[in-house]
Amino acid sequence: MLAAVALLSLVAGVAVARLIVSPADLAARATAPEAGPILAPVEERVIENRVTARADVGFADAVDVTIDTSGLSGPAVVTGHVPEAGAEITAGGVALEVAGRPVLALPGALPAYRTLRAGLSGPDVLQLKAALAGLGIDAGDTTSSGYDASTAAAVDELYRRAGYAPPPPSPEVDATLRSARAAERAAEAAVGQARAALARAASPAPAAQQLEAENAVREAQRSLDAAAASGEPQIAVDRLRDELALAVARRDAATTPGDTGAESSAVDSALEQLADAQRDRAEAETDALTALPAAEIVYLPTLPRRVDSVQAVRGEIVKGSTMSVSGAALDLVGTLTEQDAALVKPGMAASYTAADGTERPATVTSITSKKPAEGSKAAKSYELRLDPGTPDPDVAERLRGSNVRVDVPVEATSGAVLAVPVAALSAGPGGESRVELAVEHPDAPPTTELVTVTTGLAAGGYAEVRSDDARLKVGAKVVVGR
Numbered sequence: 001m002l003a004a005v006a007l008l009s010l011v012a013g014v015a016v017a018r019l020i021v022s023p024a025d026l027a028a029r030a031t032a033p034e035a036g037p038i039l040a041p042v043e044e045r046v047i048e049n050r051v052t053a054r055a056d057v058g059f060a061d062a063v064d065v066t067i068d069t070s071g072l073s074g075p076a077v078v079t080g081h082v083p084e085a086g087a088e089i090t091a092g093g094v095a096l097e098v099a100g101r102p103v104l105a106l107p108g109a110l111p112a113y114r115t116l117r118a119g120l121s122g123p124d125v126l127q128l129k130a131a132l133a134g135l136g137i138d139a140g141d142t143t144s145s146g147y148d149a150s151t152a153a154a155v156d157e158l159y160r161r162a163g164y165a166p167p168p169p170s171p172e173v174d175a176t177l178r179s180a181r182a183a184e185r186a187a188e189a190a191v192g193q194a195r196a197a198l199a200r201a202a203s204p205a206p207a208a209q210q211l212e213a214e215n216a217v218r219e220a221q222r223s224l225d226a227a228a229a230s231g232e233p234q235i236a237v238d239r240l241r242d243e244l245a246l247a248v249a250r251r252d253a254a255t256t257p258g259d260t261g262a263e264s265s266a267v268d269s270a271l272e273q274l275a276d277a278q279r280d281r282a283e284a285e286t287d288a289l290t291a292l293p294a295a296e297i298v299y300l301p302t303l304p305r306r307v308d309s310v311q312a313v314r315g316e317i318v319k320g321s322t323m324s325v326s327g328a329a330l331d332l333v334g335t336l337t338e339q340d341a342a343l344v345k346p347g348m349a350a351s352y353t354a355a356d357g358t359e360r361p362a363t364v365t366s367i368t369s370k371k372p373a374e375g376s377k378a379a380k381s382y383e384l385r386l387d388p389g390t391p392d393p394d395v396a397e398r399l400r401g402s403n404v405r406v407d408v409p410v411e412a413t414s415g416a417v418l419a420v421p422v423a424a425l426s427a428g429p430g431g432e433s434r435v436e437l438a439v440e441h442p443d444a445p446p447t448t449e450l451v452t453v454t455t456g457l458a459a460g461g462y463a464e465v466r467s468d469d470a471r472l473k474v475g476a477k478v479v480v481g482r
Contacts, residue, residue: 036482037436037438037448037479037481037482038479038480038481038482039438039477039478039479039480040420040421040423040424040477040478040480041474041475041476041477041478042418042419042420042465042472042473042474042475042476042477042478043418043419043420043462043474044416044417044418044419044474045416045417045419045462046412046413046415046416046417047412047413047417047419047456047457047458047459047460047462047463047464048409048411048412048413048459048460049343049409049410049411049412049457049458049459049460050407050408050409050410050459051336051340051343051344051407051408051410052405052406052407052408053334053335053336053340053384053405053406053408054334054335054403054404054405054406055332055333055334055352055384055386055403055404055405055406056332056333056334056401056402056403057330057331057332057388057399057400057401057402057403057404058326058330058331058333058400058401059306059308059326059327059329059330059331059400060302060326060327060329060330060331061301061302061326061327061331062308062324062325062326062327063300063301063324063325063326064321064323064324065095065096065298065300065321065322065323065324065325066298066320066321066322067096067098067103067295067298067318067322068111068112068113068294068295069098069295069318070294070295071115071293071294071295072098072099072295074099075099075317076098076099076295076317076318077098077099077315077316077317077318078096078097078098078312078313078314078315078316078317078318078322079097079098079099079100079314079315080097080100080314081094081096081097081102082096082097082310082312082313082314083095083096083307083310083323084307084310085307085308085309085310086306086307087306087307088304088305088306088307089105089300089303089304089305089306089307089325090105090303090304091105091106091107091131091134091135091303091304092104092105092106092135092158092161092162093105093162094162094163094164095298095322095323096312096322096323098295098318101164101167101293101295101296102159102162102164102296103295103296103297103298104158104159104162104296104297104298105298105299105300105303105305106128106131106132106297106298106299106300106303107131107134107299107300107301107302107303108127108128108130108131108299108300108301109127109299109301110123110124110127110299111299112124112294112297112298112299113294114294115291115292115293115294116128116147116151116291116292116294117147117287117289117291117292118147118148118149118151118152118286118287118289118291119146119147119286119287120146120147121144121145121146121147122145123145125145125146125147125151126142126145127299128147128151128155128292129141129142129144129151129154130142131299132151132154132155132158135158135161137154137157137158138150138153138154139151139154140154149286149289152289152290152291153290155290155291155292156290159290166290167290167291167292167293167296169287169288169291173284173287173288174288176284176287177281177284177285177287177288179284180277180280180281180283180284180285181281181284183277183280183281184274184277184278184280184281186277187270187273187274187276187277187278188274188277190270190273190274191267191270191271191273191274193270194263194266194267194269194270195267195270197263197266198260198263198264198266198267200263201257201259201260201262201263202257202260202263203257204254204255204256204257205253205254205255209254210251210254210255212254213247213250213251213253213254213255214251216247216250216251217244217247217248217251219247220240220243220244220246220247220248221244223240223243223244224237224240224241224243224244227240300325302327305325305326305327306325306326306327307323307324307325308323308324308325308326309323309324310322310323311323311324329387329390330387330388330391330396330399330400331385331386331387331388332352332362332384332385332386332387332388332404332406333383333384333385334383334384334386334406335370335381335382335383335384336367336381336382336383336384337379337381337382338379338380338381338382340382341367341382341384343408343410343411344364344367344384344408344410345364345367346364346365346366346367347363347364348363348364348408348409348410349361349362349363349364349408349409350362350363350364350386350406350407350408350409351406351407352386352388352404352405352406352407353404353405353407354398354399354402354404355402355404360388360389360391361388361389362386362387362388362389362406363386363387363389364384364385364386364408365385365386365387366383366384366385367382367383367384367385368382368383368385369381369382369383370382370383384406386406411457411459412457413456413457413464417456417464417466418464418465418466418472418473418474419462419463419464419465420435420462420463420465420478421461421462421463421478421480422458422461422462422463423480423481424436424478424479424480425453425455425463425465428450428452432452433452433453433454433455433465434450434451434452434453435450435451435453435465435472435478435479436448436449436450436451436478436479437449437450437451437469437471437472437476437477437478437479438476438477438478438479439471448479451467451469451471451472452467453465453466453467453472454466454467
């Protein structure tokens with residue numbers, strides 16, 4: 001009986017609840033509008049399609065700086081100049097000082113693996129010449145891979161600009177050069193002496209001796225003529241004739257140069273010795289040209305560079321990496337999907353927004369495919385790099401290590417255009433695009449009418465539309481739903 005009463009009460013309560021309506025519900029039902037189309041206004045706006053991504057902010061190309069100290073004659077003790085974190089290393093500047101000598105920084109991809117000196121050639125010499133030319137230092141023919149006198153003179157200038165004396169030649173090379181120069185001077189003196197002897201041998205007798213010999217010939221001729229005229233005996237005439245022949249022979253000997261064969265040979269020998277001495281001196285001077293020790297140069301991919309951390313300690317021996325440096329300019333690195341990467345090209349203008357809401361300009365520098373992890377089935381992705389320009393140092397330091405939003409406009413209208421929500425577009429039976437335009441009537445309720453349009457760029461939920469119907473203008477209403 002109790003259960004029957006309870007069930008009856010429950011049924012009665014439900015029936016009564018369905019019949020009871022609150023005054024608020026009655027009022028709402030009385031004022032609710034009839035169902036109709038949902039309208040949106042036609043706008044005039046710039047439509048822009050953009051790729052959005054997240055990017056990490058850092059300084060580009062961080063590398064560890066190591067120095068080849070194997071060529072040093074003594075311990076590689078860090079002396080003088082040691083940079084601090086945050087300092088900037090420029091091309092041609094001193095990165096560190098080891099054993100009282102500078103370690104100069106130059107741009108280049110090849111490491112300094114040998115001491116460069118005159119007579120060597122190779123890609124490292126080409127790299128050195130290109131780096132020197134970038135500093136405005138004439139290193140000779142930059143297309144030649146040979147280290148010559150012009151290159152050595154350019155290295156001298158590099159050290160002079162850095163405020164250091166260029167590396168001197170070794171004591172052995174210096175001694176060889178002095179000896180070669182002394183040998184050349186001795187060979188030049190020997191040539192002079194040989195030529196003087198040749199000149200003496202080639203010259204005839206002095207003028208007085210020549211005149212005396214000529215007078216003796218005349219006297220002998222007069223004596224012979226007088227004896228023949230006076231009728232002296234034939235034996236006397238023959239004797240005078242012999243004296244005349246002797247006088248002629250002496251005169252010819254006094255006026256004719258002597259045999260110079262031995263003296264000429266001596267000159268030739270002296271000249272050969274001089275040529276050998278000059279060649280030895282030239283080789284010694286080439287060996288003594290300024291060299292560039294491997295321990296005094298470090299190549300970095302790009303310069304200037306920012307010092308991130310320093311491991312070298314003044315007074316201690318160099319061990320391993322001396323410092324870590326990164327590009328002095330900020331670098332934004334993000335990730336794009338394959339679909340977005342197809343839209344972005346290097347050189348495109350972009351912008352990035354920091355955590356404080358400040359928007360700054362940037363430029364796309366590269367889009368490179370990322371290598372997927374072995375065994376990974378993830379979709380292909382691309383690395384996006386952007387150049388954020390050169391913000392103020394304090395701004396750069398605040399941005400460093402942060403993650404920012406990056407926007408890359410990939411397509412935009414040339415200016416403000418008529419635009420409608422994408423939801424307002426529909427396709428006609430012939431594939432044409434159209435919108436349903438709300439038409440106001442003075443004495444009748446509004447109606448809608450389909451208007452054919454030509455669409456343009458669509459982005460951000462809006463699409464550009466063009467139509468010959470003058471009613472489609474800014475402020476007009478289009479149906480976006482019902």
